[in-house]
Amino acid sequence: MTTDRRSLILVAVLAAAAASAYDAPRSLPTSFAAEGGRIVTTVDLAAAFPSDLRKLLSSGLTNVIALHVALLPEGGGEPAAIFGREIDVLYDVWEERWTATVKDPAAPQGRTLTFERWEELRAFLREARGIDLGPVAELGDGRWVAQTRLELNPVSKELLQRTREFIANPAAAGRGGPPSRSVLGAMASYLLRGADSGSDVHVYRSAPFTAREVRPR
Amino acid sequence: MPSTALALALALTAAAVGRAAPGSDPAAAPDARTASRRYVVERIRFDGLTRTRPSEIRRHLSIAEGELLDDQAVLLSRLRLLQLGWFSRVETHVERGSARGLVTLVFEFTERNTLIVTDLVIGSTGPQPAYGGLGLSQGNFLGLGLALGGAFVYGAPHRFAVRGSFFDPDLALGGLPLVFGVSGIALRGEEFACGEPECNAYRGNYGGAPRLRYDRLGGEVTFGIRPGPFERLLAGYRLERVGAELLAGSAGQPASLTPYTAPALVRTGRSWVSALTGTYDRDTRNDLFFPTQGTRLALNIVFGSEALGGDYEYSRYLLQLESDHELPHGHGLRLFGAAGAAQGDAPFFDRFYAADFAYFSIGPALGRALELNFSTDSRYDAYLALLGAEYGVPLWARGSFFHRGYVAIGGRWLYTAAQPRAGRTPASRSPFSGELALRLDTPVGSFNLSLGYTLDIFL
Numbered sequence: 001m002t003t004d005r006r007s008l009i010l011v012a013v014l015a016a017a018a019a020s021a022y023d024a025p026r027s028l029p030t031s032f033a034a035e036g037g038r039i040v041t042t043v044d045l046a047a048a049f050p051s052d053l054r055k056l057l058s059s060g061l062t063n064v065i066a067l068h069v070a071l072l073p074e075g076g077g078e079p080a081a082i083f084g085r086e087i088d089v090l091y092d093v094w095e096e097r098w099t100a101t102v103k104d105p106a107a108p109q110g111r112t113l114t115f116e117r118w119e120e121l122r123a124f125l126r127e128a129r130g131i132d133l134g135p136v137a138e139l140g141d142g143r144w145v146a147q148t149r150l151e152l153n154p155v156s157k158e159l160l161q162r163t164r165e166f167i168a169n170p171a172a173a174g175r176g177g178p179p180s181r182s183v184l185g186a187m188a189s190y191l192l193r194g195a196d197s198g199s200d201v202h203v204y205r206s207a208p209f210t211a212r213e214v215r216p217r
Numbered sequence: 218m219p220s221t222a223l224a225l226a227l228a229l230t231a232a233a234v235g236r237a238a239p240g241s242d243p244a245a246a247p248d249a250r251t252a253s254r255r256y257v258v259e260r261i262r263f264d265g266l267t268r269t270r271p272s273e274i275r276r277h278l279s280i281a282e283g284e285l286l287d288d289q290a291v292l293l294s295r296l297r298l299l300q301l302g303w304f305s306r307v308e309t310h311v312e313r314g315s316a317r318g319l320v321t322l323v324f325e326f327t328e329r330n331t332l333i334v335t336d337l338v339i340g341s342t343g344p345q346p347a348y349g350g351l352g353l354s355q356g357n358f359l360g361l362g363l364a365l366g367g368a369f370v371y372g373a374p375h376r377f378a379v380r381g382s383f384f385d386p387d388l389a390l391g392g393l394p395l396v397f398g399v400s401g402i403a404l405r406g407e408e409f410a411c412g413e414p415e416c417n418a419y420r421g422n423y424g425g426a427p428r429l430r431y432d433r434l435g436g437e438v439t440f441g442i443r444p445g446p447f448e449r450l451l452a453g454y455r456l457e458r459v460g461a462e463l464l465a466g467s468a469g470q471p472a473s474l475t476p477y478t479a480p481a482l483v484r485t486g487r488s489w490v491s492a493l494t495g496t497y498d499r500d501t502r503n504d505l506f507f508p509t510q511g512t513r514l515a516l517n518i519v520f521g522s523e524a525l526g527g528d529y530e531y532s533r534y535l536l537q538l539e540s541d542h543e544l545p546h547g548h549g550l551r552l553f554g555a556a557g558a559a560q561g562d563a564p565f566f567d568r569f570y571a572a573d574f575a576y577f578s579i580g581p582a583l584g585r586a587l588e589l590n591f592s593t594d595s596r597y598d599a600y601l602a603l604l605g606a607e608y609g610v611p612l613w614a615r616g617s618f619f620h621r622g623y624v625a626i627g628g629r630w631l632y633t634a635a636q637p638r639a640g641r642t643p644a645s646r647s648p649f650s651g652e653l654a655l656r657l658d659t660p661v662g663s664f665n666l667s668l669g670y671t672l673d674i675f676l
Contacts (some may be wrong), residue, residue, distance in 0.1 A: 060311030060320065062288045093313050094256075160295065197339060 030206035033217040041131040074143040081134035139211035259314035265326040305329040331356040334662035344423035348372030378404040378587040394443040401436035408479035408595040410472035425467030457490040482565035493525030509543035531561035547610040557601035568597040576669030578648035597632040605629035627652040
């Protein structure tokens with residue numbers, strides 16, 4: 001094998017390793033119970049929320065917490081069940097209290113909860129209860145994982161598109177063409193960047209489990 | 218798979234939310250987003266601004282004092298401000314106003330460095346053992362959102378180029394979305410005049426080879442409109458004074474006027490380029506550093522004419538296309554192409570230098586720096602066609618100084634009418650070039666550590 005070929009393989013391996021590290025989901029305490037023949041899951045989300053959560057949720061503007069939990073075969077494949085919940089949290093600066101509107105399959109029209117104290121709201125948010133992942137019988141003999149995706153203040157691509165403005169500094173060469181080349185190759189004078197909307201996305205995976213570990217509550 | 222799961226989950230949530238809106242009883246399930254609307258914005262306050270003027274911020278807000286507090290309008294304003302590129306962070310919150318029912322809307326800013334490196338040139342070629350240059354751009358000049366840029370390249374003793382540009386991307390005039398720009402260039406360069414990129418006259422004594430010595434001084438004024446959020450339509454006028462002199466070699470070799478080479482494509486003595494320019498630019502890419510969605514189309518046309526007082530009667534067309542795609546695991550695929558043609562009596566610097574568009578060129582040609590050619594290859598072409606693809610693998614995001622990084626692996630096919638003359642060997646006749654690069658996004662600009670460019674120096 002030539003040195004060039006070995007170098008290329010090394011670069012490819014490094015790139016693949018870096019890419020997989022980039023994507024690796026973390027774990028989150030997750031418990032499973034059987035209620036009425038269905039898998040009811042509880043996820044401890046404490047680690048998923050930022051440390052300045054109180055400041056964020058006390059902004060006086062609506063904050064959206066989107067939670068999605070999918071039941072997946074451990075080895076990968078199509079999900080056997082999916083659960084979605086959205087919580088809109090609003091702090092009233094004059095009333096000095098939080099209102100949480102929770103929408104999920106159990107309450108698609110939303111149920112409203114009011115919290116006078118921050119500790120109460122935090123306790124409510126950190127433990128996601130009552131997540132229905134379908135009949136226990138669906139588990140069969142396989143091994144499964146629950147994948148949780150938590151997104152704080154998601155911003156749709158459509159909204160980002162609506163707000164984009166074409167205000168970048170144009171290429172300095174008026175006649176168009178490629179930028180100058182150099183050893184370090186500064187690429188171009190780009191000011192317009194993809195805006196970091198501030199939305200936080202976290203993806204977690206539970207430890208693998210089987211039907212035998214889903215005990216009746 | 219996870220992506221399918223997420224899509225289904227999002228659809229499910231959307232359905233749940235969709236069911237909630239029209240049929241819900243406001244008393245039983247009040248929408249949290251409407252609850253804030255009963256407050257009136259008494260005042261809007263900006264915290265954290267040190268360079269940017271508040272008046273520039275207000276132009277981009279979708280909410281004003283005296284209006285009802287609207288969460289969506291606040292979010293839209295925040296996103297628009299982030300898109301300007303002047304801030305690394307924009308946060309919003311409300312505070313109590315002077316009386317019940319009134320609130321103060323607060324925008325908190327963290328300003329980002331807007332002085333970035335646009336060109337960093339260090340190079341060495343046979344005829345120019347050392348040359349270098351630097352380009353800087355201030356994207357928020359005077360805190361008014363104006364762009365001011367400058368760059369230079371120097372190779373002692375006969376080659377230098379200086380370029381400056383000013384651009385107002387959002388000119389407030391009559392309520393129209395206008396843009397205005399001015400740029401200038403002063404350049405003194407040399408192009409070898411031996412006919413072939415490698416000839417005996419260059420062996421060991423580049424200083425004694427026949428050459429074209431020239432200078433350019435001029436500028437361009439551009440005025441345009443933004444027809445849509447992703448579009449820019451520009452018209453301009455360009456005027457340049459050109460001085461050119463043919464120098465014979467030290468052994469008496471005359472300067473060659475071989476077709477396609479620079480000495481044959483410019484008037485000797487003093488001449489003028491006077492041209493009208495037009496540009497249409499449509500850019501929907503989601504990111505300029507590592508785009509994974511969107512397209513870019515740029516069409517640039519130049520009409521030079523004696524009727525405008527110039528000495529060159531010509532037209533030049535350049536179309537550039539790019540399409541970006543997101544692949545699994547966050548990888549990206551960039552497809553691009555370009556087509557160009559110069560008709561009539563176009564000066565060499567308004568034609569196409571093939572090495573500018575290739576990742577590398579086998580032979581003496583080397584991509585130019587600020588339009589200065591440091592190689593012995595002085596062939597400029599009237600036609601250009603380019604097709605290429607680049608595969609990007611993101612390595613990290615949210616780093617401290619090196620915000621983001623990715624590896625790019627690319628290939629290009631390039632056609633120029635001058636190509637047959639470049640083929641001294643079967644390898645140098647190849648229209649293909651490749652790239653393996655590490656690209657870095659930093660607060661002071663984007664950098665491209667390119668194996669293609671390194672190859673270009675040594676091949």
